[in-house]
Amino acid sequence: MGREMKNSPALREEGIRNADFLHDIKSALEFYRELGFERLPLRMQKMNHAADSMSKDAALKALREEIGDCTRCKLSRERRNVVFGEGNSDASLMFIGEAPGREEDLQARPFVGDAGTLLTRLIEKMGFKREDVYIANIVKCRPPQNRDPEADEIGICRGFVERQIGIIKPRVIMSLGRISAMTLTGDVKLKITAIRGSFLDYKGIPLMPTFHPAYLIRNPRDKWLTWTDAQRVLKLLRDE
Ligand code: SF4
Ligand code: URA
Ligand code: URA
Numbered sequence: 001m002g003r004e005m006k007n008s009p010a011l012r013e014e015g016i017r018n019a020d021f022l023h024d025i026k027s028a029l030e031f032y033r034e035l036g037f038e039r040l041p042l043r044m045q046k047m048n049h050a051a052d053s054m055s056k057d058a059a060l061k062a063l064r065e066e067i068g069d070c071t072r073c074k075l076s077r078e079r080r081n082v083v084f085g086e087g088n089s090d091a092s093l094m095f096i097g098e099a100p101g102r103e104e105d106l107q108a109r110p111f112v113g114d115a116g117t118l119l120t121r122l123i124e125k126m127g128f129k130r131e132d133v134y135i136a137n138i139v140k141c142r143p144p145q146n147r148d149p150e151a152d153e154i155g156i157c158r159g160f161v162e163r164q165i166g167i168i169k170p171r172v173i174m175s176l177g178r179i180s181a182m183t184l185t186g187d188v189k190l191k192i193t194a195i196r197g198s199f200l201d202y203k204g205i206p207l208m209p210t211f212h213p214a215y216l217i218r219n220p221r222d223k224w225l226t227w228t229d230a231q232r233v234l235k236l237l238r239d240e
Helices: 018-034 042-067 102-107 114-125 151-168 178-185 213-218 220-239
Strands: 093-097 134-137 172-176 200-202 205-210
Touching (some): 093 114, 093 178, 114 213, 114 220, 151 178, 172 178, 172 220, 178 200, 178 205
Parallel strands (some): 093 134, 093 172, 172 205
Antiparallel strands (some): 200 205
16 A cells, blocks of 8 residues: 555654644554554554544544534524534444524534433433434524425535534434434435334444434324334444
């Protein structure tokens, strides 16, 4: 591959860019592998992991900056805050909702209203903390009166959530509600009641579509179905 380790680790040089540093670590680790070591020593594994999650943090931060005070679609007119998403940049599990609501728009954080309380309970029941997973939405700005995001808005914004997924590379995604499943699968006719509970594929990542927590607040009798879906996700994470 023509990759060479640099002679002197540039760590001491002032002004070196973080990305170069991470790249050096990665090349050193790759070199080690090319020498025929199948598994890295534990300390190097930890370095590798740390380098990975530092570069994911940096990439998410860069994406957030790129979105900026976005006016790319008409949802920008009435929103207060862009709600980027939050959580562990190196998460194995990612939740993807639809769009920020009122509380999310005010706080610039995803899922912090009533639906968020229910989602947080699900996450905890699955044995995680909110900070262990990553939570984002298909569109980053609140639609007026919480209407569904429209096709043009989704079409313009969806690239951002797709890039978040591409950076985080979770082992599994749970999509919340019809709009999220529809966007990630590209199936505009999809019926959430028909497809929830079985794994679909998003660019090689298992995708479990389930109900939206706001729907479950209105239809609490369906909560057990979402719990069934969550258990399938947990089984997949355990089996891997
Ligand atoms: Fe930009 Fe997305 Fe907000 Fe539209 S919804 S203004 S594309 S961040
Ligand atoms: N509903 C969503 O889809 N996303 C949020 O962040 C909050 C409510
Ligand atoms: N309809 C939706 O849009 N979402 C759900 O989660 C359930 C029904």
